Every structure is written in C-alpha cells, then in structure tokens.
Amino acid sequence: MPELPEVETIRRGLATALEGRRIARVTVRRSDLRRPLPENFAARIEGRRITGIGRRAKYLLLSLDDDNVLLAHLGMSGRMVIENGAETRVAHLTHVHVSFAAEDGTVVRFSDPRRFGLMDIVAANALDSHALLAGLGPEPIGNAFDGTILAERLKGKRTPIKAALLDQRVVAGLGNIYVCESLYRSGISPKRLARTVQGERAHRLADAIRAVLADAIAAGGSSLRDHVSATGELGYFQHNFEVYDREGQPCPGCDCGAGVLRIVQSGRSTFYCAARQR
DNA sequence: CTTACGGCCTGTACGC
DNA sequence: TGCGTACAGGCCGTAA
Numbered sequence: 355m356p357e358l359p360e361v362e363t364i365r366r367g368l369a370t371a372l373e374g375r376r377i378a379r380v381t382v383r384r385s386d387l388r389r390p391l392p393e394n395f396a397a398r399i400e401g402r403r404i405t406g407i408g409r410r411a412k413y414l415l416l417s418l419d420d421d422n423v424l425l426a427h428l429g430m431s432g433r434m435v436i437e438n439g440a441e442t443r444v445a446h447l448t449h450v451h452v453s454f455a456a457e458d459g460t461v462v463r464f465s466d467p468r469r470f471g472l473m474d475i476v477a478a479n480a481l482d483s484h485a486l487l488a489g490l491g492p493e494p495i496g497n498a499f500d501g502t503i504l505a506e507r508l509k510g511k512r513t514p515i516k517a518a519l520l521d522q523r524v525v526a527g528l529g530n531i532y533v534c535e536s537l538y539r540s541g542i543s544p545k546r547l548a549r550t551v552q553g554e555r556a557h558r559l560a561d562a563i564r565a566v567l568a569d570a571i572a573a574g575g576s577s578l579r580d581h582v583s584a585t586g587e588l589g590y591f592q593h594n595f596e597v598y599d600r601e602g603q604p605c606p607g608c609d610c611g612a613g614v615l616r617i618v619q620s621g622r623s624t625f626y627c628a629a630r631q632r
Numbered sequence: 633c634t635t636a637c638g639g640c641c642t643g644t645a646c647g648c
Numbered sequence: 649t650g651c652g653t654a655c656a657g658g659c660c661g662t663a664a
Binding site: 470511 | 634635636637638640641642643644
C-alpha cells in the first residue's frame with residue numbers, strides 16, 4: 355500500500371504511540387522478509403527506548419537510545435498496526451511477522467502478506483551511507499525540492515517521465531498512484547521523454563508533486579483495500595483520485611470523450627488523459 | 633554508463 | 649462451485 359503519504363501517515367501514528375517509550379519485548383514470527391532480519395534482531399531492540407521516528411522516502415526510521423536506527427520498509431502490503439490492550443483488530447493477523455511491545459502495554463505489529471517489506475538496524479551515524487538510502491533522490495515535500503532541482507535530475511534521461519518519477523533516485527517517495535496523479539495535475543503526458551521535462555514544465559510538475567502529496571497526507575493517505583494508518587483509520591485520498599484506477603471514467607475538468615485511459619509502462623499501469631496531458 | 637525486464641510472494645477479482 | 653489468469657500501492661538483480 356504505502357507510498358510517501360501512507361508512510362508519513364503511519365509515521366505520525368507511530369510517533370504518538372511510541373516516541374519516548376521503551377520496547378520491552380520483540381517477537382519475531384517470521385524473519386524471512388524481502389531480506390532476512392539482521393542477526394539478533396529482537397535482542398538488539400529489547401530494552402531500547404524509541405527517541406524519535408522519522409521517514410526517508412518510503413522508509414520508516416525509528417531512532418533508538420543506543421544510537422542505532424531501526425529502518426523499516428513496508429513493501430507493497432506491509433502495515434504497522436498499533437494495538438492498545440483491549441483493541442485486537444489486527445489486519446492480516448496471519449501475516450504478522452514482528453511485534454514490538456512497549457513497557458506501557460502498547461503493541462505495534464508489523465504485518466506483510468507479500469513479504470516485500472524489510473527491516474534493518476543501522477548505526478545512526480552510518481544511516482546516510484546505508485545501501486538502501488545512499489542513492490535516494492530529494493524528498494519531494496522538503497524545502498530542497500523544486501522545478502529547478504527536478505529538471506536537473508531529469509536531464510538527459512531517455513525513459514518516459516512516468517518511469518523516471520518511479521525511480522527513487524530521481525525523486526524519493528513517489529509510487530504508481532502519485533506519479534499518475536502528479537502527471538495529470540501538471541498536464542504532462544506519461545509517455546513524454548523525461549529529458550524533455552525542463553523549464554516551465556519541470557516547475558509545473560514539481561509543484562503538482564508537492565501539491566498532490568500534501569493533499570494526500572492531509573487526507574491520511576489512500577486506502578485501496580484496507581486500513582492505512584497505524585491507528586487503524588482509513589485514509590480517504592482514494593476518493594480524490596483524478597485518474598488512478600479510473601480507466602474509462604470521465605476525467606474531471608476535461609471534456610474529452612475518451613475519458614481516462616490505461617496503458618502499461620515498464621510493466622505497470624499508467625492512467626492518464628490523452629487530451630489534457632501532453 | 634543507462635535502460636528493460638523478470639522475479640520476489642500472497643491475495644483478490646474476474647472470466648469461463 | 650472451481651479453476652486459471654491477470655493484476656496489485658515496491659524494489660532489486662541481471663542482462664542488454
């Protein structure tokens with residue numbers, strides 16, 4: 355499920371539940387995620403206090419009081435669900451691979467049916483050079499992102515802009531939904547070669563990316579099938595999709611007869627309006 | 633170097 | 649009902 359807005363929503367929920375808390379017990383039911391959990395995973399976290407929870411791209415970063423960071427990626431189907439005593443509505447119950455129990459009784463469960471997610475423990479001072487984080491592009495909702503930066507990153511790229519935006523080295527945190535939505539909002543064809551998105555176009559696209567992500571975060575992310583937030587609340591940005599998963603439906607703000615089209619680019623669905631996006 | 637594609641894994645929706 | 653196929657929010661390794 356998770357692209358940047360969903361991960362950010364989960365981060366906020368986890369921060370409320372876990373920041374400042376000590377992890378008393380870590381239970382591992384399966385360690386064969388996308389990559390195996392690191393050695394002694396549970397023992398390295400038990401007894402540690404969570405000093406802060408951050409995010410980089412689609413990675414959750416839980417800072418521990420021993421100057422290590424628990425890095426977690428949710429893959430396609432991963433969730434973090436907070437359980438407070440009585441409440442036991444854990445989604446994907448049979449796919450809970452790791453549980454974190456804080457000393458105050460709060461339990462956070464990581465579930466991930468497809469097991470494309472992963473976790474690692476990294477020294478805080480080596481975080482930026484971690485293999486999974488080192489090559490990531492700029493945070494699109496950070497101050498250091500704008501049309502000029504985006505244009506620079508797209509320069510010379512011969513792939514369609516759709517594929518370029520899915521590349522986490524270009525911009526960090528976008529996935530299929532928000533790429534489609536951003537291209538629609540900025541009126542740029544997903545088939546346009548990335549290197550031709552320069553100048554004014556790049557600024558329009560960067561602005562659209564920032565706006566789409568901000569709107570999605572404000573809506574608590576998108577819930578395509580089930581819960582998104584760590585507290586179990588549904589995000590509702592899926593109701594604001596203009597093109598994603600709307601093949602054949604009329605596109606808002608456009609009178610073209612064709613409506614939203616679906617094509618496949620690099621093996622993934624792209625939704626767009628041929629009249630509005632050039 | 634850059635780009636394209638198969639594979640990872642499970643669940644679900646759909647057509648026959 | 650059952651079965652086969654396609655597809656799903658991500659990413660990586662390999663090949664070209």
